[in-house]
Amino acid sequence: MSIIYMLLAISVVVAIIFFIAFIISVRKGQYDDVYTPSVRMLFDDELVKPDPKENQPVNKVKSN
Amino acid sequence: MDCYHCGEECRSETLLFQEKYFCCSGCKTVFEILDSNDLSYYYDLEKSPGISPNLKEGKYDYLENTEILDKLLEFDHGNTQIVSFTIPSIHCSSCIWILENLNKLHKGIKSSQVDFPKKTIRLSFSSEELSLKNLVLLLVRIGYEPNISLDNFEKKENGIDRSLIYKLGVAGFAFGNIMFLSFPEYFEINEFWLEQFKHLFRWLMFSFSLPVVFYSGKDYFISAYKGLRSGILNIDVPIALGISVLFLRSTAEIALDLGTGFFDSLSGLVFFLLLGKFFQQKTYSFLSFERDYKSYFPIAVTRIFTEEGKTREEQIQVYKIEKGDRIIIRNEELIPMDAILIKGKAKIDYSFVTGEAEPVTKISGDKLYAGGRQQGGIIELEALKQVQQSYLTQLWSDEVFSKDKNSVFQNLTNQISKRFTYAVLSIAILSSAFWIFYDASKAWNVFTAVLIIACPCAIALAAPFTLGNILRIFGKNHLYLKDANIIEQTAEIDTVVFDKTGTITTNDRSRIEYEGIELTNEEKQLLSGSLRASNHPLSRSLYNILDKHNISTPESFTEHTGQGLETTYKDLRLKIGSPAFVNQTETIDSGVPNKKKPEKTSVYISANDQYKGCFSFHNSYRDGLAELFRRLSEDRELIILSGDNDGERERLQEIVPEGTRMFFNQKPGNKLQFIKDLQQKGRKVMMVGDGLNDAGALAQSNVGIVISEDINVFSPACDGILGAKRFKDLGKFFDLSGKAIKVIKLSFLLSLFYNLIGLGFAVSGNLMPVVAAILMPLSSISIVVFTTLMTQFISKDLKK
Numbered sequence: 089m090s091i092i093y094m095l096l097a098i099s100v101v102v103a104i105i106f107f108i109a110f111i112i113s114v115r116k117g118q119y120d121d122v123y124t125p126s127v128r129m130l131f132d133d134e135l136v137k138p139d140p141k142e143n144q145p146v147n148k149v150k151s152n
Numbered sequence: 153m154d155c156y157h158c159g160e161e162c163r164s165e166t167l168l169f170q171e172k173y174f175c176c177s178g179c180k181t182v183f184e185i186l187d188s189n190d191l192s193y194y195y196d197l198e199k200s201p202g203i204s205p206n207l208k209e210g211k212y213d214y215l216e217n218t219e220i221l222d223k224l225l226e227f228d229h230g231n232t233q234i235v236s237f238t239i240p241s242i243h244c245s246s247c248i249w250i251l252e253n254l255n256k257l258h259k260g261i262k263s264s265q266v267d268f269p270k271k272t273i274r275l276s277f278s279s280e281e282l283s284l285k286n287l288v289l290l291l292v293r294i295g296y297e298p299n300i301s302l303d304n305f306e307k308k309e310n311g312i313d314r315s316l317i318y319k320l321g322v323a324g325f326a327f328g329n330i331m332f333l334s335f336p337e338y339f340e341i342n343e344f345w346l347e348q349f350k351h352l353f354r355w356l357m358f359s360f361s362l363p364v365v366f367y368s369g370k371d372y373f374i375s376a377y378k379g380l381r382s383g384i385l386n387i388d389v390p391i392a393l394g395i396s397v398l399f400l401r402s403t404a405e406i407a408l409d410l411g412t413g414f415f416d417s418l419s420g421l422v423f424f425l426l427l428g429k430f431f432q433q434k435t436y437s438f439l440s441f442e443r444d445y446k447s448y449f450p451i452a453v454t455r456i457f458t459e460e461g462k463t464r465e466e467q468i469q470v471y472k473i474e475k476g477d478r479i480i481i482r483n484e485e486l487i488p489m490d491a492i493l494i495k496g497k498a499k500i501d502y503s504f505v506t507g508e509a510e511p512v513t514k515i516s517g518d519k520l521y522a523g524g525r526q527q528g529g530i531i532e533l534e535a536l537k538q539v540q541q542s543y544l545t546q547l548w549s550d551e552v553f554s555k556d557k558n559s560v561f562q563n564l565t566n567q568i569s570k571r572f573t574y575a576v577l578s579i580a581i582l583s584s585a586f587w588i589f590y591d592a593s594k595a596w597n598v599f600t601a602v603l604i605i606a607c608p609c610a611i612a613l614a615a616p617f618t619l620g621n622i623l624r625i626f627g628k629n630h631l632y633l634k635d636a637n638i639i640e641q642t643a644e645i646d647t648v649v650f651d652k653t654g655t656i657t658t659n660d661r662s663r664i665e666y667e668g669i670e671l672t673n674e675e676k677q678l679l680s681g682s683l684r685a686s687n688h689p690l691s692r693s694l695y696n697i698l699d700k701h702n703i704s705t706p707e708s709f710t711e712h713t714g715q716g717l718e719t720t721y722k723d724l725r726l727k728i729g730s731p732a733f734v735n736q737t738e739t740i741d742s743g744v745p746n747k748k749k750p751e752k753t754s755v756y757i758s759a760n761d762q763y764k765g766c767f768s769f770h771n772s773y774r775d776g777l778a779e780l781f782r783r784l785s786e787d788r789e790l791i792i793l794s795g796d797n798d799g800e801r802e803r804l805q806e807i808v809p810e811g812t813r814m815f816f817n818q819k820p821g822n823k824l825q826f827i828k829d830l831q832q833k834g835r836k837v838m839m840v841g842d843g844l845n846d847a848g849a850l851a852q853s854n855v856g857i858v859i860s861e862d863i864n865v866f867s868p869a870c871d872g873i874l875g876a877k878r879f880k881d882l883g884k885f886f887d888l889s890g891k892a893i894k895v896i897k898l899s900f901l902l903s904l905f906y907n908l909i910g911l912g913f914a915v916s917g918n919l920m921p922v923v924a925a926i927l928m929p930l931s932s933i934s935i936v937v938f939t940t941l942m943t944q945f946i947s948k949d950l951k952k
Contacts, residue, residue, distance in 0.1 A: 096356070
């Protein structure tokens with residue numbers, strides 16, 4: 089049963105690793121703005137859109 | 153027809169471009185810029201997301217001054233410059249998208265990041281390819297004008313305070329782990345191996361609880377100490393007592409091998425308390441409640457000086473202007489310091505400073521005060537004082553601006569905690585006294601158990617959760633409060649002081665009266681047609697009330713900026729505008745009754761050089777004003793305090809309830825003093841205002857509320873900002889604050905009930921750790937549920 093020492097040590101270490109990860113994320117400012125990333129996330133697909141149509145006329149005025 | 157870019161109704165001119173309609177060439181230009189750079193996805197994200205750009209020539213010339221650049225740039229090295237701006241017009245996801253794709257518009261921009269709640273953008277760019285001035289101009293051209301004011305000048309090292317999140321994290325982490333470790337003992341399994349390991353488990357729990365007590369809980373000790381030193385038994389005193397007794401008794405128990413201790417309850421208690429604090433800490437980061445004149449004043453002005461016989465202009469920091477310097481103020485610019493007018497036609501709008509609605513005309517040699525806005529052409533001034541010493545800015549040296557209002561206010565929780573602490577201490581002493589005689593071995597146990605179980609966790613949570621909920625509900629209904637304490641203070645208000653201009657009146661002048669000779673049909677038709685073509689705000693207002701069915705389009709149309717319109721149709725020639733422009737000053741002097749009130753805004757009209765009459769514009773009062781005043785006056789005194797003249801006294805008297813006191817011609821300093829006098833008579837005063845002229849009064853009052861047409865526009869330092877559309881609901885906000893206090897009181901009763909159950913266990917000497925571990929979270933959670941349900945229930949009326 090002395091394996092329980094080992095298990096305890098592991099569980100505490102794992103908990104502390106997550107705790108440190110949390111502290112780092114707060115320190116980096118991940119919790120400062122919790123709204124914008126939720127919107128930004130939705131743009132990603134559009135950002136990759138790869139067609140900067142070369143030589144396209146700047147003003148394509150349609151008259152009617 | 154609505155503009156494809158900004159969504160405004162297209163009025164005079166409608167531009168058709170790529171089968172899309174635009175209200176003005178500015179909007180069309182933005183569309184062209186975005187479209188030609190493959191950024192038209194902007195319009196797919198949201199419908200009509202744009203802002204009509206408004207660029208004034210020369211406005212940003214000061215960004216070429218290196219000293220000013222130094223102050224603005226956050227980082228400046230070689231090829232990389234970083235700058236942050238506040239952009240008030242950020243309002244939707246399209247805005248985020250376009251601003252974060254600025255690098256597609258100009259290769260000089262490396263990256264940009266938007267903070268939507270704060271409405272700020274942080275740009276990294278290369279000043280070799282794109283100067284800061286051009287960067288700002290680029291933003292202005294696409295409709296996102298940054299706000300650069302004297303505020304930007306003082307680089308604030310405002311490191312965000314994240315300590316509460318850390319504390320909450322530590323407490324939550326420890327709480328979870330301790331619960332996990334104490335599980336075996338909850339079931340009291342007398343198993344061999346568990347007996348073997350229980351010491352290890354207990355000391356592990358002890359070490360987890362150390363950061364909870366000494367880091368997460370330290371604010372309670374500090375606050376309790378401060379309270380005791382100044383003789384106040386605040387709510388943190390019993391909490392700190394509870395925490396320390398919990399910790400000491402538990403440590404003693406495990407050290408002497410008497411039991412498991414209460415480490416689980418201890419960390420749970422701190423965790424829940426901090427959760428309450430966190431919940432109450434709702435902030436509206438895009439609003440600032442601490443603004444002073446610096447947010448309004450420009451960062452630089454144009455100074456003129458003579459060098460080698462030549463007159464030259466330069467852009468210079470406002471702070472560097474000394475007495476005697478000559479400066480130039482352009483149309484729509486703010487006068488930053490008291491000065492004497494040297495050259496030019498000054499028409500100064502002081503509405504910002506005094507509340508006076510009408511611009512005043514000044515001639516050369518007149519003194520101009522800081523804060524006025526020039527309307528019209530360029531004027532030349534000689535500075536009389538430095539910025540900080542001007543008449544308006546000196547208001548901020550009054551001590552009221554450095555005082556913290558909240559420190560004086562004793563909230564409900566603290567009022568209760570005083571009696572509560574005495575009661576708990578006497579119960580603890582009495583019951584342990586009883587046990588000393590009955591069974592002395594248990595006396596110490598009972599004493600500590602009472603202090604543990606009576607720790608007012610639920611009481612301390614009642615107010616944060618109730619007020620935090622109400623704060624959010626208010627926010628959804630466009631009343632943004634600085635913090636939750638304001639709600640308690642609002643409930644105690646017995647005197648409400650209103651400013652007039654801009655607060656109880658609207659800014660648009662929709663009440664229009666015509667005085668003079670009646671216009672013929674032809675004249676009326678041409679008038680409508682001419683006004684339709686004009687973009688001047690007065691033309692817009694006037695056009696809105698005229699008959700729009702028979703309109704003749706003018707054959708010739710000239711708009712003289714700052715003067716008026718001249719139009720012809722067939723043989724009819726109309727002049728519409730200022731008296732001087734219409735050229736009928738003598739006629740007005742002689743025959744027209746309007747003469748006695750020259751302060752009114754009027755539009756004069758002449759047909760074929762013959763004076764016809766004038767349309768006078770009045771400020772109209774906000775919707776529901778009479779009803780609001782009637783409702784508020786039932787149990788509060790109402791006072792009107794205006795910086796304007798008393799021209800509207802009679803009309804006001806018809807609207808407001810009898811007995812409402814009114815004071816006119818009040819200067820900013822008078823208003824502050826007036827509020828102070830009321831408070832010395834023991835009144836709890838709310839000030840409702842709108843401009844900088846109310847700033848002193850807003851700061852002095854118990855609760856200062858600012859009415860704002862557009863909450864993105866800056867408002868002076870205050871305790872709350874109310875969207876103008878909800879002005880009529882001010883009474884409901886009052887009611888709701890009162891009800892919130894009742895909810896808190898009910899929650900106190902509920903938590904007392906839990907405390908009585910717990911005390912039953914404690915006094916009889918039977919407090920098991922597991923009972924404490926169940927009772928504490930249970931009482932806390934039921935308080936949270938109760939307050940949430942109740943606040944939703946009482947705010948039904950407001951939502952609708």
